[in-house]
Amino acid sequence: MTLFQMEVLVAVSDSGSFTRAGEKIGLSQSGVSHTIHALEKELGISLFTRSRSGVKLTAAGVQVDASARIILEQTAAIKRIAAQAAGIHQATIRIGSFPSITKSFLPALLKSIHKLYPQMETRLFEGSYQEIKQWLQTGVVDVGFHPWPEAGLEVTLLISDNLHAVLPAHHPLATKSLVTLEQLADEPFIMPMAGCDRLVGSAFQKNGLEPQTAFEVADNATILAMVEAGVGVTVIPALTLPASLPKVAVVELSPTVTRHIGLAVPSLAKASPAVLAFMREAERIAPTL
Structure with a gap:
């Protein structure tokens, strides 16, 4: 065995x-x-x-x-x-991440970690919020990026990421400086399902609204393509937006809806020295990105 x-x-x-x-x-x-x-x-x-x-x-x-x-x-x-006895240099850290963080934040963090600790090994597991939480709780990963706060996990806040309305380029609201959730509630809505659906749904609910969800889509590129085609509007975090946008308009939301992202572990008290060092370095570089 x-x-x-x-x-x-x-x-x-x-x-x-x-x-x-x-x-x-x-x-x-x-x-x-x-x-x-x-x-x-x-x-x-x-x-x-x-x-x-x-x-x-x-x-x-x-x-x-x-x-x-x-x-x-x-x-x-x-x-x-x-x-702990050998030091953190020779440790292996298993990291849970979701796509927008993998693309925007993790490369700089890994570059810094490998420079500080050349012999430290890192392994990446990419999934949804729920998958990362489950991986943390079952020991599949040692540390994971996750929205803050989250029951059952200890999360160190790193990044605050505002959500934006994304509209077809020729939509009547596309030229506005701000778009309200009330205005979006009257439109066919594409619900992002990679984890933000809970946050987006809560934002509408807090304002006494319910989006007219026409589609539920997990892939961000597909969401943007559907908006470009004019089949609906959506709300997604800034970190998910590509550097080169298709023919869509990105407009700030009113009121502001923010996704708070941190590094999570089941218990900081039980975290290894290597994991704690990884988290400290993430906290250090987060304000620079």
Whole structure:
């Protein structure tokens, strides 16, 4: 039995799916299946029952899963002790990030980190807000970019990112200096689904409004293409806007809606010296970007 097998077991248990478990830990569905099959063969028991709706732990699997979590937590504690004794230079940090931060902020941060700590290794896991939170809580990543605040995580605020209205270039509101949520509520709305939907929906709700959501789209490039085609309007964060815009108009919102972004860990008290150093460097360079 290996630690890797236990990590895969816990990932499948948490996700209820071999495919989703593989996506979280960077392994193919067949790789996950093979790993679990090998573990079941070694133990001589079935760990999961399989059905069309997914997989579920057997009674024996529940007990093995609980013990595996204890072993993985103790292993992580040993690694933290070793990293502290050896210094932070030789550590490996697993980072959770979402696309707009990966593009706009992370390159400068990684460049600075690798200059300060040449032997430190970094691994990137990119996903949605919810995926990053789950990765943090299950130990898939050590630190992750995430909106602030967030229950169940300790988040150090780094960036405040205002949302903007995005309209077709020839839209009647395109020449305005400000656009209100009330004006947007009368338009066919393209809801950004990469994580901002909760913030956007809350902003409308706080003003007693409800957008006429015609489309729900996760990919920012697709959203902009749809706005350019005139099929609707949207609200997206400034950091998601490309340097070269298609034929759309970007207008400030009134009232201002802001996405607050930070670096999150399950517990600052339990974070490794390397993770804390990574977070300090992120705080240092955030005001310069």
